[in-house]
Amino acid sequence: MLVPSPWRADFPAIATLQRQDQTYLDSAATAQKPQALLDAISHYYANGAANVHRAQHLPGAHATQAFEDSRSKVAQWLNAGDSGQVVFTHGATSALNLLAYGLEHLFNAGDEIAISALEHHANLLPWQQLAKRCALTLVVLPLDDDGVIDLQAAASLIGPRTRLLAVSQLSNVLGTWQPLEALLTLAQANGALTVVDGAQGIVHGRHDVQALGCDFYVFSSHKLYGPDGVGVLFGRNAALHHLRHWQFGGEMVQQADYQGASFRPAPLGFEAGTPPIAGVIGLGATLDYLSSLDQHAVTTHEAALHDYLLRGLKARNGVRVLGSPQAALVSFVVDGVHNADLAHLLTEQGIAVRAGHHCAMPLLKAMHLSGAIRVSLALYNDSDDLERFFEALDQALDMLR
Amino acid sequence: MSLPVDAMAALQAFQAVGGWEQRARMLMQWGERLPALADDEKVDANLVQGCESLVWLVGHLQDGHWQFAASSEARMIRGLVALLLARVNGVSADELQAVDLPGWFAQLGLSRQLSPSRTNGLNAVLQRMRELSHTHN
Numbered sequence: 001m002l003v004p005s006p007w008r009a010d011f012p013a014i015a016t017l018q019r020q021d022q023t024y025l026d027s028a029a030t031a032q033k034p035q036a037l038l039d040a041i042s043h044y045y046a047n048g049a050a051n052v053h054r055a056q057h058l059p060g061a062h063a064t065q066a067f068e069d070s071r072s073k074v075a076q077w078l079n080a081g082d083s084g085q086v087v088f089t090h091g092a093t094s095a096l097n098l099l100a101y102g103l104e105h106l107f108n109a110g111d112e113i114a115i116s117a118l119e120h121h122a123n124l125l126p127w128q129q130l131a132k133r134c135a136l137t138l139v140v141l142p143l144d145d146d147g148v149i150d151l152q153a154a155a156s157l158i159g160p161r162t163r164l165l166a167v168s169q170l171s172n173v174l175g176t177w178q179p180l181e182a183l184l185t186l187a188q189a190n191g192a193l194t195v196v197d198g199a200q201g202i203v204h205g206r207h208d209v210q211a212l213g214c215d216f217y218v219f220s221s222h223k224l225y226g227p228d229g230v231g232v233l234f235g236r237n238a239a240l241h242h243l244r245h246w247q248f249g250g251e252m253v254q255q256a257d258y259q260g261a262s263f264r265p266a267p268l269g270f271e272a273g274t275p276p277i278a279g280v281i282g283l284g285a286t287l288d289y290l291s292s293l294d295q296h297a298v299t300t301h302e303a304a305l306h307d308y309l310l311r312g313l314k315a316r317n318g319v320r321v322l323g324s325p326q327a328a329l330v331s332f333v334v335d336g337v338h339n340a341d342l343a344h345l346l347t348e349q350g351i352a353v354r355a356g357h358h359c360a361m362p363l364l365k366a367m368h369l370s371g372a373i374r375v376s377l378a379l380y381n382d383s384d385d386l387e388r389f390f391e392a393l394d395q396a397l398d399m400l401r
Numbered sequence: 402m403s404l405p406v407d408a409m410a411a412l413q414a415f416q417a418v419g420g421w422e423q424r425a426r427m428l429m430q431w432g433e434r435l436p437a438l439a440d441d442e443k444v445d446a447n448l449v450q451g452c453e454s455l456v457w458l459v460g461h462l463q464d465g466h467w468q469f470a471a472s473s474e475a476r477m478i479r480g481l482v483a484l485l486l487a488r489v490n491g492v493s494a495d496e497l498q499a500v501d502l503p504g505w506f507a508q509l510g511l512s513r514q515l516s517p518s519r520t521n522g523l524n525a526v527l528q529r530m531r532e533l534s535h536t537h538n
Contacts, residue, residue, distance in 0.1 A: 340478060370453075395422075
């Protein structure tokens with residue numbers, strides 16, 4: 001095999017899916033899980049579940065210890081050091097909503113929020129709705145032909161009225177890395193807060209939030225081979241001071257009266273209700289597993305696979321790749337073929353890819369597309385997966401043309 | 402309740418199918434046989450929401466019997482819709498209420514097309530047909 005994956009056997013679901021003749025190429029939607037995660041969750045439930053931060057008993061102490069260990073592991077993964085705090089949410093979407101509500105008090109009518117044209121709905125709608133609530137202007141930074149935020153245009157659109165910039169690190173449709181350094185510098189020079197949606201970016205390569213210098217960095221566990229129902233909001237200490245409490249109840253409270261209450265600071269103050277304890281512990285185990293891998297080997301493998309995918313697609317007649325994908329995924333359409341038909345025939349052949357608008361309807365509309373097919377990769381994929389995809393694609397196109 | 406002639410033909414054809422490839426080809430053939438929808442019927446009011454591709458559906462009662470017409474830009478969903486129309490066109494209003502449409506697609510070996518995770522739009526088309534038939538009750 002041209003590009004084998006040495007980590008494939010660490011993910012038991014891949015073998016199961018293969019027995020069902022399914023080739024999983026939809027990891028940008030959600031990733032399969034390593035055995036280490038299954039073991040950790042099973043261990044937690046088999047050895048005594050308990051609520052965190054509120055019980056004096058031994059099971060409660062164990063659960064709280066494991067939960068807080070996961071927080072440290074996430075901080076280490078992001079190289080957060082003492083620069084900020086890691087808040088656990090229920091997903092990237094809920095982290096972004098927390099920001100859009102918790103920062104609302106900073107905005108005055110006429111202020112501007114800048115996002116980009118390629119944002120996932122999760123990093124568009126919370127800001128769009130905030131803009132509607134407070135009569136703000138949502139400024140949409142345009143893309144260049146490659147699918148990268150146009151820095152020249154950004155320089156003229158980000159200005160003194162910009163109070164916040166929220167952009168993706170890696171596009172979930174175009175697979176392009178965004179020029180965060182330049183964008184963050186622009187925003188910071190204008191005194192704007194900065195939010196990075198790392199939902200896709202976190203999965204590919206290691207990122208250092210101190211080097212990045214953003215105020216907030218958001219990602220979801222389930223795309224990073226962790227359990228679903230867990231999201232991470234990293235906030236820089238200075239930026240977290242601006243964040244007001246949003247959801248209330250549980251251990252986020254310090255003192256409560258019938259008529260008033262005071263609340264804890266970050267992180268606990270933003271973790272209302274019982275958090276997803278097993279999921280957070282599972283994420284910690286996943287990070288232990290990922291930390292044990294040779295990061296350079298993973299990056300090289302993913303790059304080789306991506307190159308293989310991109311070349312294979314470009315070699316085929318009528319296939320049009322969206323943008324100039326650099327990592328993780330490729331989206332494409334085929335001239336004269338409806339993406340729904342192609343999706344139908346790929347599904348029939350056991351190829352699990354994503355079809356449609358990829359939760360980025362405005363981007364697809366701007367490209368005058370009703371949808372596209374997205375093939376996305378993870379470290380457990382190998383070139384045989386892609387060969388099966390190419391075979392199925394050729395077969396489908398034969399039938400449709 | 403006896404099956405309409407077209408439905409009998411569909412049933413015979415699809416129950417004899419060997420594999421996915423033959424089924425897909427036959428779906429496309431049925432889609433191609435679907436009469437074209439007039440341009441003035443391809444309007445937003447007739448658009449079925451919730452489909453990956455544009456699907457239009459119109460229906461009216463003629464002497465107590467339903468006549469539906471539909472169109473789609475995608476071929477597979479057009480085939481599925483053709484099979485749906487084969488089953489319901491010409492039946493009376495009372496009969497339509499009693500037709501088990503998911504059961505019909507199951508008989509054809511196409512029940513997977515109706516699974517909740519499918520966004521091809523067949524579920525939305527069925528829903529729209531129920532709405533249309535109820536407003537005429």
